[in-house]
Amino acid sequence: MRAAVLNSGRVFVRDDIAEPRPGAGQVLVRVKACGICGSDLHFARHGAEMLALGRQMSGLPFQADEVDLARDVHMGHEFAAEVLEVGPDTETDLSPGELVTSFPLLLAENGPAPIVYSNTVHGGYGERMLLSAPLVLPVPNGLPAHHAALTEPMAVGLHAVNLAAPTGEGAVVLGCGPVGLAVIAALRTRGVAPIVAADFSPARRRLAGRLGAHHVVDPAAETGWAAWRRVGGDRRLVVFEAVGVPGVLNDVLRHAPAGSQVVVVGVCMGDDVINPYFAVTKQLAVRFAFGYEPAEFAESLRAIADGDVDVAPLVTARVGLDDVPWAFDALGDPEEHCKIIVEP
Missing domain, CATH: 3.40.50.720 (NAD(P)-binding Rossmann-like Domain)
Structure with missing residues (x-):
């Protein structure tokens, strides 16, 4: 499949990314929209420094896997996606074709893996990705994907x-x-x-x-x-x-x-x-303050879907995968763009 990846400080699109396969408790989804986060921009420029600071810290609830910046790094944690397939032995009410979003964490046998910067966990800058069924939320009220992606x-x-x-x-x-x-x-x-x-x-x-x-x-x-x-x-x-x-x-x-x-x-x-x-x-x-709790993620989705929060003014461009490298550069000018949405 196709995905935009970071490698050695450069963002580019690859056509030969291995297809993800859902395991027990997982859902395979087709990404419909993914916002580019300021933290992604910062990681692209200062990833080595961020990783070095992370190694100095103790007391975190869990330690993410080390990231090799000289290999492909998958990113994209502000996403909305369409359910394609439910993995084996997975109890869920989700059905193919349903638009969903999720708390960006993949539950695995060896512990939770954040969907943020990873050499192995696919993110929202690719055509397809895996989500953990217990963390997936259906998008209500006909909310469009490029607005649901701003839940995070x-x-x-x-x-x-x-x-x-x-x-x-x-x-x-x-x-x-x-x-x-x-x-x-x-x-x-x-x-x-x-x-x-x-x-x-x-x-x-x-x-x-x-x-x-x-x-x-x-x-x-x-x-x-x-x-x-x-x-x-x-x-x-x-x-x-x-x-x-x-x-x-x-x-x-x-x-x-x-x-x-x-x-x-x-x-x-x-x-x-x-x-x-x-x-x-x-x-x-x-x-x-950093991040959010799962209940706050769900409340954020509800507020957007119910019209309590209007995210439409924040979306200043919607682009395909081929334009992701351009978007990373364009977001450096606050007069031109606030949120650029990637639609793989």
């Missing part, structure tokens, strides 16, 4: 908001890339107000307003903090740091009102420096 990135924002559990506070969202936009959408569904969003990109600011931000500012003209003082005064709030650039977190600690929560959802890959005095003096609660 919207679940990231939902998880960050759930960790904060805002109770009447407003929110400031710094950075309106896909993760920041997902946070804004989740805040709106939770009834949080006011929501102040800040980003240097005019295109991202427009999307922030469409996703539910009440006040959207260009930090070059008015900082998010100045905008918050204008609309929220000095009362506490929840700050979502979705930039992931060194220095931003320390700036948040310096300017956030006393008693506020800070949720870091942007991934800063470099070393950063903070002054704890800011957080201690103002008794700030700081936590870091």
Whole structure:
């Protein structure tokens, strides 16, 4: 079958990928749509660094298999697909032709394998892939595949908001890339107000307003903090740091009102420096968010299918496999693209 793969830092399309075969508890699906995630772009450029940092960590719930960057790496974890075949000894109500999505994890005899970066587990940038039947969710309400594929990135924002559990506070969202936009959408569904969003990109600011931000500012003209003082005064709030650039977190600690929560959802890959005095003096609660829970993934799908979250504005292009290398380059310009959907 055909698939776009990463090999030695380059994305290209191969025509000779081995066909996946479903085993017990698995479902073979035909990929209908797969979003390109910012983490995929980052892995393509900085995969060796990310793997090195991963080797330094302990305490993870499970350790993914090591990835060889000199071999084909399969990616694509924001997907919707059509059921083709149910594996042997698999108890499921799924039937061929059904449109589904899934929590991106493949359950296997030797342990769970994330569907994210792998030399062996196929992802959504290929024509077909395997899913674990217990984790598969039917796509309801006739939701189109290219919208259902955005269940995964919207679940990231939902998880960050759930960790904060805002109770009447407003929110400031710094950075309106896909993760920041997902946070804004989740805040709106939770009834949080006011929501102040800040980003240097005019295109991202427009999307922030469409996703539910009440006040959207260009930090070059008015900082998010100045905008918050204008609309929220000095009362506490929840700050979502979705930039992931060194220095931003320390700036948040310096300017956030006393008693506020800070949720870091942007991934800063470099070393950063903070002054704890800011957080201690103002008794700030700081936590870091990553991924989502299966229940949040299901809730995200329901919110999109029911129309509570409109993901249509996020989709700026839909391409075939042959255009995946172009799409990886094109996503470097936030004025042109937010989410490019691959339709194998």
